[in-house]
Amino acid sequence: MKKCMVLLVLGLASYVTFISIIKQNDFDSKSYDVRIINGFSNNSSLPLVIWCESEYSGDMGGRALQEHDDFSWTVKSGLWKTPLFFCTIKWDGKRKKFEAFRVTRDRYRCEKYRQCFWLVKEDGFYFSDDEVAWKKDFSWM
Known part of the structure; x- marks a missing residue:
């Protein structure tokens, strides 16, 4: 019984420390x-x-986007929920699969406005958290 109490106290102390x-x-x-x-x-x-x-x-299905069209969704994350969303994009014989949202990467760079934007252009994929300052993340190839 005494051993159980010691284990219980140690477990509770560990939990309080973790919290x-x-x-x-x-x-x-x-x-x-x-x-x-x-x-x-x-x-x-x-x-x-x-x-x-x-x-x-x-x-999540597919879409054919004309000029300035978009595809959007909301991601919910938490301590025990680390979602990963990836997309495949095709255009004129080019094809690219990329991580559109990865919580371990994007919770920091999207934190300010809680928005992650991708702008797909002829020369590559651009990222922004405010739709004003765009940074090229990668090319098609």
């Missing part, structure tokens, strides 16, 4: 808006085809 180290916000669920925009200057005859999926949401 004091982790910020309360890390337990809260956070939402992020993810938006992928067709930023091509002239592709009205050849749309940007996008297909997205997630390990949590499954297949």
